[in-house]
Amino acid sequence: MNVQVIMRDGSPEYAVLPWDEYQALLSAVGVQPAARAPSVPDALPRPSLSQMAPLRENKGLSLEALARAVGISPAYLGLIEAGEREPDAAIRRALARALEIAGWEGDA
Template structure:
């Protein structure tokens, strides 16, 4: 099996393998086989969402809690300190573009990727 393991902080976080091998694993596990990669992933088109549709940064805390993440867990995943994340959550700080992208990814939000 051609498997690539991606680690974060010395711990395995993701496994990447060829599509055909993924399909074989799904089949062996009794899962539904998909015909192509396009049907497997349906990314959110953030260009189709107006910035007004994005949650404001004061919603980071409720979004984090809805995903059952602690402040420390989300901060670690985003690559910032818990105290800095707390400042973002309470509106004291506005995150830069890289942090906005990371927050959007971790919280499953289609926005916060390019807007200022």
């Protein structure tokens, strides 16, 4: 099983696993598997990662607050905002959720 554990303050907070493995776990315990979530249409414009700082500021979030919400360090978030690091898909999803925007999931 391919599980990613996301830690916060030294303790596990989330476990992330591929959708198909999640569905198999549900079936194994006798729970009706959920339908796939609808995908975001390609026609919707997605902000680029280079627009993250203004998006964060428009939400009234400090760099530290957004980093904590996503589960990464403020230093790493600063590198992402500066274009010096490319976040993985899980971090992109967490950023999209925290900033309440559609997109970034399929860009990685």
